[in-house]
Amino acid sequence: SSSLPPKFQTSDANSFGQYTAEKRWPIIVQNCIDDFSAETGLSPSALAQQQHILDELEKLKREIQEDGELRPFTKEEMELSKVPKVFNERGEELGKQTWVNGEWLYCEVYLYRRILVLFRQNEAWRDYDVFESVKRETFRQSEHGVVELAKWYQSLSGQMGSELEALFQEFVEISLWGNATDLSLLTNVTLEEIQSIQGASVRSDSQERILINDTSLVWQALGAGKVRDSKQRVDFVLDNSGFELYADLLFSLFLLDSGMAGTCVLHAKDSPYMVSDTMVKDYHQLTGDLHDRSFFSCDSGKDTAARSALDFVSERISSAFSKGQLVVKEHPFWTEPGDFWELVPGHPVFEDLKDSDLVIFKGDFNYRKLTGDLRWPRSTPYRKAIGPLAQHGLRSLSLRTAKSDVIVGLAEGVDEKLCAEWEAKGNEHGSWWASSGKWAVICYSDGKPL
Ligand code: F6P
Numbered sequence: 550s551s552s553l554p555p556k557f558q559t560s561d562a563n564s565f566g567q568y569t570a571e572k573r574w575p576i577i578v579q580n581c582i583d584d585f586s587a588e589t590g591l592s593p594s595a596l597a598q599q600q601h602i603l604d605e606l607e608k609l610k611r612e613i614q615e616d617g618e619l620r621p622f623t624k625e626e627m628e629l630s631k632v633p634k635v636f637n638e639r640g641e642e643l644g645k646q647t648w649v650n651g652e653w654l655y656c657e658v659y660l661y662r663r664i665l666v667l668f669r670q671n672e673a674w675r676d677y678d679v680f681e682s683v684k685r686e687t688f689r690q691s692e693h694g695v696v697e698l699a700k701w702y703q704s705l706s707g708q709m710g711s712e713l714e715a716l717f718q719e720f721v722e723i724s725l726w727g728n729a730t731d732l733s734l735l736t737n738v739t740l741e742e743i744q745s746i747q748g749a750s751v752r753s754d755s756q757e758r759i760l761i762n763d764t765s766l767v768w769q770a771l772g773a774g775k776v777r778d779s780k781q782r783v784d785f786v787l788d789n790s791g792f793e794l795y796a797d798l799l800f801s802l803f804l805l806d807s808g809m810a811g812t813c814v815l816h817a818k819d820s821p822y823m824v825s826d827t828m829v830k831d832y833h834q835l836t837g838d839l840h841d842r843s844f845f846s847c848d849s850g851k852d853t854a855a856r857s858a859l860d861f862v863s864e865r866i867s868s869a870f871s872k873g874q875l876v877v878k879e880h881p882f883w884t885e886p887g888d889f890w891e892l893v894p895g896h897p898v899f900e901d902l903k904d905s906d907l908v909i910f911k912g913d914f915n916y917r918k919l920t921g922d923l924r925w926p927r928s929t930p931y932r933k934a935i936g937p938l939a940q941h942g943l944r945s946l947s948l949r950t951a952k953s954d955v956i957v958g959l960a961e962g963v964d965e966k967l968c969a970e971w972e973a974k975g976n977e978h979g980s981w982w983a984s985s986g987k988w989a990v991i992c993y994s995d996g997k998p999l
Pocket residue numbers: 569657728731732733734788789823911912913914915917952953
């Protein structure tokens with residue numbers, strides 16, 4: 550392991566990580582301040598606590614802007630807010646770190662924990678999710694894509710026997726590009742750009758921007774559609790709520806309704822995280838919103854075809870949920886700073902996942918954790934970059950639109966070509982094509998040692 554590359558640092562010159570720490574984190578904290586200030590009609594004590602939290606958020610923002618030192622969580626914070634010990638342990642191992650001169654992955658996970666602690670320490674706001682309104686509002690604004698997919702799913706019912714492989718490919722891509730709607734990127738992408746990624750025609754144009762596509766290997770691994778009442782279990786390590794979660798739910802329904810899987814297990818976060826990540830309550834919120842006659846504009850416009858499709862999908866989801874075919878659960882591991890190189894036999898999360906026939910890791914941050922967020926040469930083989938996870942029998946699939954510096958598995962010359970293209974488009978740093986969210990990878994590992 551002495552030959553491993555170092556982890557990305559927020560001090561890496563001209564990296565997207567550096568830009569994230571210097572520019573994006575202060576904006577993310579400011580967005581928290583703005584959204585939280587919009588909570589009104591509070592009791593006197595809740596109001597006083599709100600003011601206190603807002604002051605602390607301002608301080609946190611300045612701490613980042615002034616490149617302060619990351620401090621350990623206090624004993625009081627650890628107890629009151631149940632901060633896992635691993636935060637301070639890892640912080641100690643890393644030694645002195647500042648916001649803009651620290652390990653990118655650790656600093657980012659630490660940032661969300663600092664925000665969480667501020668709320669947890671104030672009785673009136675203990676269970677508050679400061680990101681909930683942005684998650685819900687963005688889902689509301691995805692109505693067009695949501696209805697389009699619901700109508701399509703409704704039209705498929707009853708004819709899922711034919712063209713199963715083509716449908717499988719389509720659902721993989723829907724779930725993949727659903728990840729393009731990560732709200733933390735709203736700091737530099739317009740909402741129109743995000744919505745445009747959701748339409749069907751855009752999706753097929755996007756195919757050429759999938760740089761690695763292992764879908765046929767996954768299709769084979771899941772039995773190539775030969776068994777129609779399968780007991781197979783497929784797990785999703787979820788990423789963002791809103792349109793991405795909705796896309797993952799449709800993919801799950803497809804696996805169940807086609808008989809390719811008997812159970813789909815969705816792994817959610819145990820606290821508000823990375824702006825838009827899914828918590829168990831977000832799952833309930835979103836499925837409720839699908840059903841709610843006052844959430845989308847189609848109901849006020851009396852668009853009965855849209856309503857019938859939304860009802861169709863939401864009833865399928867709730868029936869799968871109540872039959873236990875769709876399971877949603879959380880584990881603290883997913884919001885801790887450890888990466889997925891820790892997932893080896895004996896680790897409680899590994900012991901759970903090992904019974905699965907396929908574990909799908911959604912999104913960018915999960916990809917960073919799969920690859921250790923190490924400075925791999927971009928042509929490093931994927932199975933090398935995911936370390937132990939490629940060796941203990943776990944079948945895993947990463948569906949990731951590229952939104953950060955790390956990317957592996959590219960054929961020789963591809964990175965150089967894309968860097969040149971990206972620069973020719975007028976972008977300052979060619980290598981940032983990989984953090985633009987415009988390219989994607991579908992990477993499979995069968996978990997078998999070579
Ligand atoms: O800020 C770091 C980062 O990994 C970004 O690159 C990305 O925008 C975000 O966090 C999370 O993306 P995702 O929701 O796809 O994991």
